[in-house]
Amino acid sequence: MKETVQPELIPFDRMREQVEKNLTTYISQSSECLELPKITYEKGVSTVSFPLPYFNEMTIFTIISIIKTHIENVRIHSFGDGYYAFQMMNRNLFHTEGLLDNLKVEIFGLSSGSRTEISKKGNLTQEEVNFTIEIFKELYEVEQDNPETALRRLGASVYHDHGALDWNYIAGYEDVKRKIRESIIMPLQNPDIYDSIAQLTRRSFETNRPSAILFDGPPGVGKTTIARIIAGEVKIPLVYVPVESIMSKWYGQSSQNLSAIFDNTEFLGSAILFLDEIDSLAGSRNSNMFEATRRILSVLLRRLDGIDSISNTITIGATNRRGDLDPALISRFDQTISFPLPNDKERAAIFSGYARHIGEEDLLTFGELTPGLSGRSIKDICEYTERRWARKLIIKKADPCAPSPDYYRYSINSWMGDNFSDTTDKAMNSE
Numbered sequence: 001m002k003e004t005v006q007p008e009l010i011p012f013d014r015m016r017e018q019v020e021k022n023l024t025t026y027i028s029q030s031s032e033c034l035e036l037p038k039i040t041y042e043k044g045v046s047t048v049s050f051p052l053p054y055f056n057e058m059t060i061f062t063i064i065s066i067i068k069t070h071i072e073n074v075r076i077h078s079f080g081d082g083y084y085a086f087q088m089m090n091r092n093l094f095h096t097e098g099l100l101d102n103l104k105v106e107i108f109g110l111s112s113g114s115r116t117e118i119s120k121k122g123n124l125t126q127e128e129v130n131f132t133i134e135i136f137k138e139l140y141e142v143e144q145d146n147p148e149t150a151l152r153r154l155g156a157s158v159y160h161d162h163g164a165l166d167w168n169y170i171a172g173y174e175d176v177k178r179k180i181r182e183s184i185i186m187p188l189q190n191p192d193i194y195d196s197i198a199q200l201t202r203r204s205f206e207t208n209r210p211s212a213i214l215f216d217g218p219p220g221v222g223k224t225t226i227a228r229i230i231a232g233e234v235k236i237p238l239v240y241v242p243v244e245s246i247m248s249k250w251y252g253q254s255s256q257n258l259s260a261i262f263d264n265t266e267f268l269g270s271a272i273l274f275l276d277e278i279d280s281l282a283g284s285r286n287s288n289m290f291e292a293t294r295r296i297l298s299v300l301l302r303r304l305d306g307i308d309s310i311s312n313t314i315t316i317g318a319t320n321r322r323g324d325l326d327p328a329l330i331s332r333f334d335q336t337i338s339f340p341l342p343n344d345k346e347r348a349a350i351f352s353g354y355a356r357h358i359g360e361e362d363l364l365t366f367g368e369l370t371p372g373l374s375g376r377s378i379k380d381i382c383e384y385t386e387r388r389w390a391r392k393l394i395i396k397k398a399d400p401c402a403p404s405p406d407y408y409r410y411s412i413n414s415w416m417g418d419n420f421s422d423t424t425d426k427a428m429n430s431e
């Protein structure tokens with residue numbers, strides 16, 4: 001007699017991850033605050049349970065119809081009085097041995113709150129996992145929000161500020177701009193050309209377009225700003241994910257939520273997924289955090305590998321501490337673009353963007369006076385100067401005019417004099 005092949009069993013942890021990942025993306029699209037099912041492994045039994053959104057004949061009917069499409073033979077174990085149970089049969093219907101170890105679906109219709117429980121001794125098969133996911137989805141018919149709403153709920157921001165900023169806003173950095181044009185903008189604007197080449201060269205088609213780029217550089221050198229400019233130029237949304245702050249907000253759900261962010265970004269069709277402060281993934285090493293970090297990292301590695309090659313989406317990771325990143329993570333990025341601190345001339349050019357009324361010679365002096373400063377510090381100095389100047393005008397009841405070069409020089413000296421420590425920063429910001 002021909003032996004029937006037993007379907008493969010999915011280890012409990014993988015089953016849980018699969019169910020949670022799938023349903024996190026699903027419920028992220030609901031405007032209601034839904035909870036994931038409780039998934040446990042106790043005394044050798046895997047159980048997935050969740051409260052029912054409603055309980056009436058429709059509930060039973062829905063569950064029975066899903067059972068019918070996934071499971072060959074079931075036996076009604078109990079039917080009525082608020083307790084319904086369905087027991088999966090053995091392949092050979094005449095074998096009753098170990099019957100109770102098979103998958104079981106129970107429905108508890110209690111006045112205190114009804115729920116359903118899907119349980120089985122040992123591990124589930126893939127079909128049984130799919131079945132479990134489908135029951136939840138069928139019962140909680142989530143009205144599918146658009147992916148943007150889902151992304152916002154997950155803690156990401158979605159920007160569409162096309163044309164708000166352009167390349168002229170960033171002074172200097174010609175080398176960085178060139179690299180970005182070549183490795184990000186051109187592929188995003190001409191995906192067909194890249195794909196046609198890959199069709200001609202690859203034995204089996206795979207994309208040659210970069211899917212992930214790392215921006216590395218000290219704070220305030222324009223990494224985030226440039227990501228917004230790129231999205232504006234290509235006219236696609238920018239999904240901004242502040243990794244550190246959302247990780248603490250998500251608690252235990254971080255890895256599933258990160259996965260849901262990738263899913264929802266792909267639903268947008270074409271987008272830039274900007275993972276800011278990606279180094280916070282490699283940060284704290286206390287034991288609790290470590291497990292969570294490890295899980296997030298593994299999701300990230302998998303998602304960076306598996307970005308849908310058809311989708312025109314690129315992930316940009318930004319970090320101040322590339323050296324702290326896990327080597328496996330670094331290797332997933334197609335390229336690192338380094339943002340150095342600006343040189344003398346670039347600093348003068350940055351000053352000119354925030355103090356356009358100042359003459360060339362003064363600007364060059366400002367550039368020379370500010371070694372080591374970032375674009376952000378320069379912008380801060382200019383803002384500080386303008387605020388001081390405004391106070392002066394108000395006190396003197398003078399007509400508005402732009403600050404004099406001396407005012408800038410004074411601000412620069414006080415910033416540099418204190419070696420731009422935190423105290424200067426605070427003093428300047430609070431003045």
Ligand SMILES: Nc1ncnc2c1ncn2[C@@H]1O[C@H](COP(=O)(O)OP(=O)(O)OP(=O)(O)O)[C@@H](O)[C@H]1O
Nearest residue numbers: 169170171218219220221222223224225350375376
């Ligand atoms: N080259 C530049 N020209 C003009 N403005 C600049 C330049 N570099 C930085 N800035 C300004 O400094 C501010 C901070 O830049 P941004 O937030 O993009 O830096 P970042 O590299 O992302 O910093 P962080 O690592 O702290 O996130 C922005 O307002 C930006 O416009």
Ligand SMILES: [Mg+2]
Nearest residue numbers: 223224276318
């Ligand atoms: Mg930034």
